[in-house]
Amino acid sequence: MPYSDEIGLTPTDFSKWRLNTTKLGAQRWEFIDDKNIHINEQSNLTKYLLETDDFQPPKLQFEISNTINEALHNGATFFKSIQDENSGTWPVQYKGPMFMTIGYIACCYFTKTLIPDHEKRELIRYIVNTAHPVDGGWGLHEFDKSTCFGTTINYVILRILGLPSSHPVCVKALKTLHKLGGAIGCPHWGKAWLAVLNLYDWDGVNPAPTELFALPYSIPIHPMKWWVHTRAIYIPLGYLSTAKIHCELDPLLEEIRSEIFVKPYDQIDFKSNRNNVCGVDLYYPHTKLLNIMNNIIVFYENYIRPKWLLDYSNKKAFDLIIKELQNTEYLGIAPVSAAFQTIVLYHVQGPTGDDYLKSFNRLSETLFLGKQGLTVMGTNGSQVWDCAFFIQYYFNAGLAELPEFYHVIENSFKFLINSQFDTECVEGSFRDKRKGAWPFSTKEQGYTVSDCTAESIKAIVMVMNSKHFEKLHSLYDINKLNDAIDVLLTLQNVGSYKFGSFSTYEQIKATPMLELINPAEVFGNIMVEYPYVECTDSSVLGLAYFNKYSTYRKDDIKLTIKRATDYIIDAQDVDGSWYGYWGVCFTYAGMFALESLHEINLNYENSEVVRKGCDFLVKRQLEDGGWGESMKSSETHTYVTTLESLVVQTAWVVIGLILADYPEKDVIRRGIDLIIKRQLGTGEWKFESVEGVFNHSCSIEYPNYKFLFPIKALGLYVQKYGDEPI
Numbered sequence: 001m002p003y004s005d006e007i008g009l010t011p012t013d014f015s016k017w018r019l020n021t022t023k024l025g026a027q028r029w030e031f032i033d034d035k036n037i038h039i040n041e042q043s044n045l046t047k048y049l050l051e052t053d054d055f056q057p058p059k060l061q062f063e064i065s066n067t068i069n070e071a072l073h074n075g076a077t078f079f080k081s082i083q084d085e086n087s088g089t090w091p092v093q094y095k096g097p098m099f100m101t102i103g104y105i106a107c108c109y110f111t112k113t114l115i116p117d118h119e120k121r122e123l124i125r126y127i128v129n130t131a132h133p134v135d136g137g138w139g140l141h142e143f144d145k146s147t148c149f150g151t152t153i154n155y156v157i158l159r160i161l162g163l164p165s166s167h168p169v170c171v172k173a174l175k176t177l178h179k180l181g182g183a184i185g186c187p188h189w190g191k192a193w194l195a196v197l198n199l200y201d202w203d204g205v206n207p208a209p210t211e212l213f214a215l216p217y218s219i220p221i222h223p224m225k226w227w228v229h230t231r232a233i234y235i236p237l238g239y240l241s242t243a244k245i246h247c248e249l250d251p252l253l254e255e256i257r258s259e260i261f262v263k264p265y266d267q268i269d270f271k272s273n274r275n276n277v278c279g280v281d282l283y284y285p286h287t288k289l290l291n292i293m294n295n296i297i298v299f300y301e302n303y304i305r306p307k308w309l310l311d312y313s314n315k316k317a318f319d320l321i322i323k324e325l326q327n328t329e330y331l332g333i334a335p336v337s338a339a340f341q342t343i344v345l346y347h348v349q350g351p352t353g354d355d356y357l358k359s360f361n362r363l364s365e366t367l368f369l370g371k372q373g374l375t376v377m378g379t380n381g382s383q384v385w386d387c388a389f390f391i392q393y394y395f396n397a398g399l400a401e402l403p404e405f406y407h408v409i410e411n412s413f414k415f416l417i418n419s420q421f422d423t424e425c426v427e428g429s430f431r432d433k434r435k436g437a438w439p440f441s442t443k444e445q446g447y448t449v450s451d452c453t454a455e456s457i458k459a460i461v462m463v464m465n466s467k468h469f470e471k472l473h474s475l476y477d478i479n480k481l482n483d484a485i486d487v488l489l490t491l492q493n494v495g496s497y498k499f500g501s502f503s504t505y506e507q508i509k510a511t512p513m514l515e516l517i518n519p520a521e522v523f524g525n526i527m528v529e530y531p532y533v534e535c536t537d538s539s540v541l542g543l544a545y546f547n548k549y550s551t552y553r554k555d556d557i558k559l560t561i562k563r564a565t566d567y568i569i570d571a572q573d574v575d576g577s578w579y580g581y582w583g584v585c586f587t588y589a590g591m592f593a594l595e596s597l598h599e600i601n602l603n604y605e606n607s608e609v610v611r612k613g614c615d616f617l618v619k620r621q622l623e624d625g626g627w628g629e630s631m632k633s634s635e636t637h638t639y640v641t642t643l644e645s646l647v648v649q650t651a652w653v654v655i656g657l658i659l660a661d662y663p664e665k666d667v668i669r670r671g672i673d674l675i676i677k678r679q680l681g682t683g684e685w686k687f688e689s690v691e692g693v694f695n696h697s698c699s700i701e702y703p704n705y706k707f708l709f710p711i712k713a714l715g716l717y718v719q720k721y722g723d724e725p726i
């Protein structure tokens, strides 16, 4: 039972929630009224997502699985049953970060938009259910220790949503916040949200001058050469902070002011707290250089900045915001920047502003309901990424061409082909060519991701080469894949830094020395693009697979693959491991690296690199036959095992070992046994532990991984060794 139920915060009536999707994969939760409850039936998928008792698991072909193939088929049947047929995707609560919802709440409060009661109740429940079980605070992500940032913003949300300060949840959280020194020590983004809500003085927030965006692009550290997320956040944040925008003070805010600090609000000298960050939060301390720069900028802002220059650069920032909205169908790249942007739009255009209204409306697509309540996710979903894996893995596992899976593949294929970008970004938005590429979530979100493009290419080539799917071939002009290849080839880093690698959204455009002025305090490595071994691996996989079936740019592709695999080999650590940036952690990267090396015919027998890669993983096999890695691996850059194995990581290792032609079959079989042991009678696997991570310190769940990777692992095993009894 969720904690919220135990303390009397009852959930809304779950039978009234509906998940609506569009063909392009947008997701929106709706709470319907009594009249419509029987007209608009709740789907089985919704029941699954809300974990209600009336969820109907699918009828399985094998009531009890006696062989590996039967277990595989059952798993695949379960996963098939939770596809959203309308969009062809697998909607999931892509949760983990605890600093997303504040944006939505601040937007609603700032714009005086009432949050309906059912939404409020579920938002409260989610926060209450993720409070730290001992001290009642919150951290950066759902499994973190309590921090000043997490505790402050989530406390503020609860209060704004109507939980009284005397409520035991608030009392406990506030005690923890005060122990941490109160909200004064929030890191930069926390201070910014508080300042927007008039709970902190902008003088206590380090500057983010919009003049930066008015500089000529030729400057090597121009902000539009930073990582796409960081620049997307600092444009509207810069606007809000230079214009010192905040909402009106009201009695509730006055109360909150009196609660979250350890001193009376009027007695706080905010100016002297710009660099005060609570020790527990500090992941990436300021450099001396940043402090000096901040002092100079503050002096400039207070005494030198002419009004005309401020107006001019804020106009530049505003224009960039409008362009971002045009490029993303008003979604914005991700929820943090989207919320800051929406507030800027409201400030400039007022409550009836067209852009403001559109932008506000789309914020709801990042809200997702689950058993624990409603929360703002890390992005507007993981649709493309999951579909690309799904199609490939059903092919890998020998399932795709079975008649019972025809329709799920068809749905997903249609979604993927409709998610390919077919337009370029608007002029002057500092965005690269995107036509032909794919994003991580939906086409409307509009941002190319290297590995999402590569994995989608591979999935589409599989369907287009299968006679079984002949009827679908006329739906797609195969030449469109050439555009995808064109974009993917431009993404390889070919400068002197990390030659041959691939990053996430763009090539590396500016020096990592910019990290010296990283103002975020809670994240490292966010200023520019970096080389990522997983993105490089996937890019190799997509390119190599395409190259087998097409004559298009054959030599360019070969050269790119050569450079990329050289990079992958070079990125291996002396102990044989690869550090994974986007999944937890060495098991994730190990799988991708071994698969990409397999693509260039390197295996355990003929390659020292592969041998070391496998041995590193095999040494970490647990007694129970599987593998389990803690999120601490990502934080400490050292393999930290869990006590018991985890299904997803076991699958990652098994896939890597099979593709590397690891010679000891028994080692692999024990991993397979663990995966099967954890499968339920319904064919499904349950959530065990967080699978994903970003910026080394923040966890994020990928709920579809617990199906995708076990299915691939079992399937590859059967393809290689034949079916075996369990």
Ligand SMILES: CC(C)=CCC[C@@H](C)[C@H]1CC[C@@]2(C)C3=C(CC[C@]12C)[C@@]1(C)CC[C@H](O)C(C)(C)[C@@H]1CC3
Pocket: 229, 230, 233, 334, 336, 378, 379, 385, 440, 449, 451, 452, 504, 523, 526, 534, 535, 582, 693, 694, 695, 700
């Ligand atoms: C520190 C900041 C700016 C926080 C906002 C959160 C975003 C930056 C995160 C949330 C989800 C996220 C981890 C994601 C990615 C980048 C950073 C994201 C968007 C990418 C696209 C990077 C490439 C990866 O291989 C993969 C495709 C798995 C992920 C998907 C999610």
